Amino acid sequence: MLNIVIKPFNELSILELYNLLQLRSEVFVVEQDCVYQDIDGKDQNALHVIGYKNDRIVAYTRLFKPGDYFKASSIGRVVVIKNQRQFKYGYDIMEASIKAIKTHFNVTEIKISAQCYLKNFYNNLEFFEIGEEYLEDGIPHIAMLYKK
Template sequence: MLDIQTKTFNQLNTKELYDLLQLRSEVFVVEQDCVYQDIDGKDQKALHILGYRGNKLVAYTRIFQPGDYFEEASIGRVVVKEKERQYGFGYDIMNASIEAIKKHFKTSEIRISAQTYLKKFYNNLGFKEVGEEYLEDGIPHVNMIKN
């Protein structure tokens, strides 16, 4: 079971910020062999959903209110540490993110830009594909909406 914490950018301490950037880099840059600018200037607007197992950050997302990223509320940078994926933490962190959007932004309409190979995972959470597949940083993605 994950210990989930929700924080604004200004509530993150230095260690938490370091850990979340390290986890994102570990998966999105190193594991996926994708050179891209992860630190994109949007973290300051996001709410950060941190998933801890013990005292180790193993899952993370960032969420945005409607209008800050997409017209709808959104969830991005969905990540689970590679060695922790067999425990269902992806569902735990996504369900916590969906609940945080309802609580903090008072909406249940959510748009994500999903890596195509994870469509089934997001379908299981109630997201449906909208539009065509596209490349983002060289990786196939698809827009998905949950109402």
């Protein structure tokens, strides 16, 4: 089971920041073989949702209030370390993220930019496709919306 911690940027320890950036790089840059600028200057405005297992970060998302990324609130950088995906921690971290947006931002509309191969995963969390597929950093994506 994950121990989930939610913090604004200025409350992250140096070690937490290092470890979450390492996880993002390991999955989004190395595993997905995608060269892109992960450190994009937006982390400072985000609420960080960190999933720990045995004191190690194994899952993560970052959240934005409406207007900070999209017009709606948003969840991004959704990641689970490869050797822990079989435990379905993606659902745990996303459910915690949805709840955090409702609690911290007092809104229920959430927009994401999802990698297309994960559409069914997000559909199971009640996100639904809007618009057409597009390429982001060379990877097919689709905008998805949650309203509840």
